[in-house]
Amino acid sequence: MSKYAEIISIGDEILYGQTLDTNSHWISGRLDEIGIKVRRKITIGDEREEILNTLKESTERADIILVTGGLGPTRDDLTKPLLAEYFGVGLKMNDEAFEHIRTIFEKRGREVTELNRMQAELPENCIKIDNKLGTAPGMWFEENGTVYVSMPGVPYEMEGMMNDIILPKLKEKFTGGVIYHKIVKTVGIGESALAEKIVDWEDHLPKSIKLAYLPTFGQVKLRLTALGDDRAHLEKEVGKEVEKLIPQIASYVYGYDNDELEKVVGDILLKNNKSIAFAESCTGGYISHLMTKVPGSSQYYKGSIVSYDYDVKVNSLDVDRKVMEEKGAVSEEVVLQMARSVRSKLGADVGISVSGIAGPGGGTEEKPVGTVWIGYSDEQKTVAKKFNFSKDRNVNIKLSALCALNMLRINFLRN
Amino acid sequence: MSKYAEIISIGDEILYGQTLDTNSHWISGRLDEIGIKVRRKITIGDEREEILNTLKESTERADIILVTGGLGPTRDDLTKPLLAEYFGVGLKMNDEAFEHIRTIFEKRGREVTELNRMQAELPENCIKIDNKLGTAPGMWFEENGTVYVSMPGVPYEMEGMMNDIILPKLKEKFTGGVIYHKIVKTVGIGESALAEKIVDWEDHLPKSIKLAYLPTFGQVKLRLTALGDDRAHLEKEVGKEVEKLIPQIASYVYGYDNDELEKVVGDILLKNNKSIAFAESCTGGYISHLMTKVPGSSQYYKGSIVSYDYDVKVNSLDVDRKVMEEKGAVSEEVVLQMARSVRSKLGADVGISVSGIAGPGGGTEEKPVGTVWIGYSDEQKTVAKKFNFSKDRNVNIKLSALCALNMLRINFLRN
Incomplete structure (x- = not known):
């Protein structure tokens, strides 16, 4: 059974159009690599009702809920107390987290402020996730089989936590189905001209393989997607179709997948x-x-x-x-x-x-x-x-x- | 009464982490400028149930629903038929839209394909929005006082439609309250060091003004936000506070608002x-x-x-x-x-x-x-x-x- 994830990005700055949310994009890509399908991405503001409602709604649809943002030391950051409220627990000082903050400040030759001390307080029911690159710890919750993860909004802090702890843990816990993508990258030809060149090939694609045209800046990417249980098998099936495709558009194809x-x-x-x-x-x-x-x-x-x-x-x-x-x-x-x-x-x-x-x-x-x-x-x-x-x-x-x-x-x- | 908008981005490529959704970011910024508050941004895949459910849910929360993506000429694009299904209407050939597509193809010296001809079919209850920069027309719907707009996912086509038609029309229809932001941009100082320098000033901020710290790459932005009816008044109130703030952090401040x-x-x-x-x-x-x-x-x-x-x-x-x-x-x-x-x-x-x-x-x-x-x-x-x-x-x-x-x-x- 394939497991579904939802990503919740919290921050007024995203809704105001002041900050581009690159976090949910990065997280989606990493989850895709380990075969976890993102069902929905939601962005909401730093508002009590919106945060609590969204947690509730996502719980009804998803098995894994990843939250970013709202963990900073300043007063506009609400995520942590609201997570405690959502789970009906209190906040408790985490000595290890405090020691980590103290060390960071010592290195910088500065005293720990009250604002930063409070960053070491965590909801009682969570497992702390170390933040090597900043002061705000991440949090891992489990309730009724659903996993909730809360991470800072600062991209490199979030990415560090995901790579070191969260992705390996999710991979271990959810060994779901496999999604296999192959992306063929072209340059120098438009979307519908490309579609016309390969219309026969597209007509004969097996039903199990989904094709998407992804036009970006002067380029068109063709994405072939297959779902199943056996990665090697999917790779072989998709590979066969790509082999038939390439000769028809060879001079436009500059690479595959993450090739730049x-x-x-x-x-x-x-x-x-x-x-x-x-x-x-x-x-x-x-x-x-x-x-x-x-x-x-x-x-x-x-x-x-x-x-x-x-x-x-x-x-x-x-x-x-x-x-x-x-x-x-x-x-x-x-x-x-x-x-x-x-x-x-x-x-x-x-x-x-x-x-x-x-x-x-x-x-x-x-x-x-x-x-x-x-x-x-x-x-x-x-x-x-x-x-x-x-x-x-x-x-x-x-x-x-x-x-x-x-x-x-x-x-x-x-x- | 302030009006709420929601932005729905449709596309598997966004959920897979293959395409970064810059559209909803751009739209948020433009809506903010005309005093329309974005309540939620949602990204879903090219899937029937998800698209229909999300339209229904957003209708319960918002007055304006802006949809991007899924209007391309290829088969993975589902938005238009599903909008027709959602409103319970059929699709009808729009002669003006077809003429526009034919002209574009004529200029390129090419025949209109069946795929492109179908792009000129529109749900019966919509007002067509011209797409000067591409083949897929946009759509404007109104039902029970809620406005729905559907636009292509190609950024410059969407931006052209928003600037030329949609934003002026929304502005005319919804003359809501005013949101006023002032952003002070700093470089060369960290978030909590900055917070400590201005703690007294922050303590004395009037309750009507909200402060946010927005750390980005080597920079921290301070955003002051005020809500009300009179822009000139808000600007003056916020201006007074900025005047008190600047002397405390002068050498770090390089600019305001959209300054780069x-x-x-x-x-x-x-x-x-x-x-x-x-x-x-x-x-x-x-x-x-x-x-x-x-x-x-x-x-x-x-x-x-x-x-x-x-x-x-x-x-x-x-x-x-x-x-x-x-x-x-x-x-x-x-x-x-x-x-x-x-x-x-x-x-x-x-x-x-x-x-x-x-x-x-x-x-x-x-x-x-x-x-x-x-x-x-x-x-x-x-x-x-x-x-x-x-x-x-x-x-x-x-x-x-x-x-x-x-x-x-x-x-x-x-x-």
């Missing part, structure tokens, strides 16, 4: 023993950031020159001032020079350059906001391509970076 | 007529990205050299190879040279440099992962500061960027 384009591109460089350098203008360092987010990227990434200023393009990237005056900084000629130049200056095998009009200012009739040139240079060739994106600065920066990375990927496909 | 540190720092540069350049190592372009996200940043931002490679530090930033061999690339001497050099090479008034061990590899006993040096150079002085962050690569990159921007801010405070 920047990591895929990095791996291609590593495998081909090639290094890379970027000359960025309108992307302002964003492509470099994506590449260097990847651990180990120093093996293939040399560096970048971000040339926002006209003079930086001339002095640091040897762009011909006359060409720039004639053709403009956003032109085929300029990105070709930038790509060639950054490659030789930074001693890389491949150079990629981007120059465009991110907006909101700077557009003209001939070159409206969203006009972007991307250049590619290696020892054999130097080429450039023009793109027309959107009116939105942020969208233009992100799509430029995506297309630059995809251009790199496609050039290696063809080599 | 990178924008604040940019404005400081603009006001002082100073330009900036960065020499980034472990941050890999992230600081440059933050600075250039801001529209108009070309007025003060010259460019950056991202020197990941040893040779790039020597060749492009004139770092002394001998000094680097003796002291290491992560050292006071090297960031001082980098800051000075990038300033002169890129012709900027101020140079900021960062070199550190982001991890997971590269740490030593003397310089563990998380060790970061940040340099600052202007015409008067060149200084550097050492930081010890975390074991996590991503956290180290982001905290390094935050501290580099804050170092820039503080240097201008002192000038």
Whole structure:
């Protein structure tokens, strides 16, 4: 029997739209990995009635209830006393939790305040969950076969507790059915064009496998999901379908599951023993950031020159001032020079350059906001391509970076 | 009477932790601006029973129910037929919606598929909401005084509909009470240290004003909230309290409400007529990205050299190879040279440099992962500061960027 979880995020700041709730997203992903299905996610404010009602409602639907938020030292934090009220128990000082708080403050050379001392008080019926990264302990409750877990809202504290204690404990306690997903990640094709290309394949999918189209920023992910008891069997069944799918859309597929384009591109460089350098203008360092987010990227990434200023393009990237005056900084000629130049200056095998009009200012009739040139240079060739994106600065920066990375990927496909 | 809204996000991908729901966050913020309070946010899967039950439950609590997701052209999208079922009506072809879809496809030089044609069918009792940016129309329903709105899950399509039609319509229909927030943004101090500094002020806050501490990545936001009928009055009352607060924590406060540190720092540069350049190592372009996200940043931002490679530090930033061999690339001497050099090479008034061990590899006993040096150079002085962050690569990159921007801010405070 598959077990259901619900996630309750508590905090007025989430309802006001001031804080983006990334916790429930992270928790969902981790529960999915251990085969626990999230049935519902609920966000409520720091209000007594809402918190008590939601606990009651979730108890009727779910076997596991995970609560984040409202455990801070300040007065707007209500979760702990309300959990005690919900279970009809009192609060009691936990010496171990207090000692942990005292140690943290000692290290910082400070006295424990009354507010922090109160963080060591816990409902009598809970098991304390250590918080290595902060002062507020987590709590584990069990009542009538339902598990309730309360965690701080600070993401890294919550994640530490989940990884170290809660996930292993849930895995041990609930050995439910298996959910198996396979995600096929594509770039460079829209949702319905993709759907049309694979309509026959979709029509012949076995009923036991569910297909979803997940369009995100310039990409479409295809998710195949199967439910059952035997992971190896599900993996094999889904694998067979993926094998039939791929030949129909091969050049668009850059990876699977948690693959990120920047990591895929990095791996291609590593495998081909090639290094890379970027000359960025309108992307302002964003492509470099994506590449260097990847651990180990120093093996293939040399560096970048971000040339926002006209003079930086001339002095640091040897762009011909006359060409720039004639053709403009956003032109085929300029990105070709930038790509060639950054490659030789930074001693890389491949150079990629981007120059465009991110907006909101700077557009003209001939070159409206969203006009972007991307250049590619290696020892054999130097080429450039023009793109027309959107009116939105942020969208233009992100799509430029995506297309630059995809251009790199496609050039290696063809080599 | 204040009106309550609930937001229902539909999509298995959100429950599986594959897609982060940014829609409900964005909607919350916009509703807050027009004085509509969000009571609850709920995420459910593409499942018949869950969708019908949630519509029923939300109807009991809220006056406005906003639904996103499940309107795509593919078979996993269930929202529209279930809304028709919920209201007990049929689906009917909407000629205007079909014409819109046909035009979009014509522009792309493609035939309308059967899947897309079906997107033009709408429940008989709804008012169509135009979708300028995509094929799926939105829907507006009213029943027994409750408003239901259904929108696509693609963020920019949803945002377009909200801005153009839904928000103005909600504002006109529900002229509720006013919620007034003032957010004071601090950097460089922890939550409980901040709470201790302002404990007296907090004790004397009028009961009508609610205070919340919102800790995020290296920052703490203080939110003051007041409810009432007269916005000008609330603004004045809250303003009085903020005026008393600021002198106690002045050097930590970098802004208010939607101010972003990178924008604040940019404005400081603009006001002082100073330009900036960065020499980034472990941050890999992230600081440059933050600075250039801001529209108009070309007025003060010259460019950056991202020197990941040893040779790039020597060749492009004139770092002394001998000094680097003796002291290491992560050292006071090297960031001082980098800051000075990038300033002169890129012709900027101020140079900021960062070199550190982001991890997971590269740490030593003397310089563990998380060790970061940040340099600052202007015409008067060149200084550097050492930081010890975390074991996590991503956290180290982001905290390094935050501290580099804050170092820039503080240097201008002192000038």
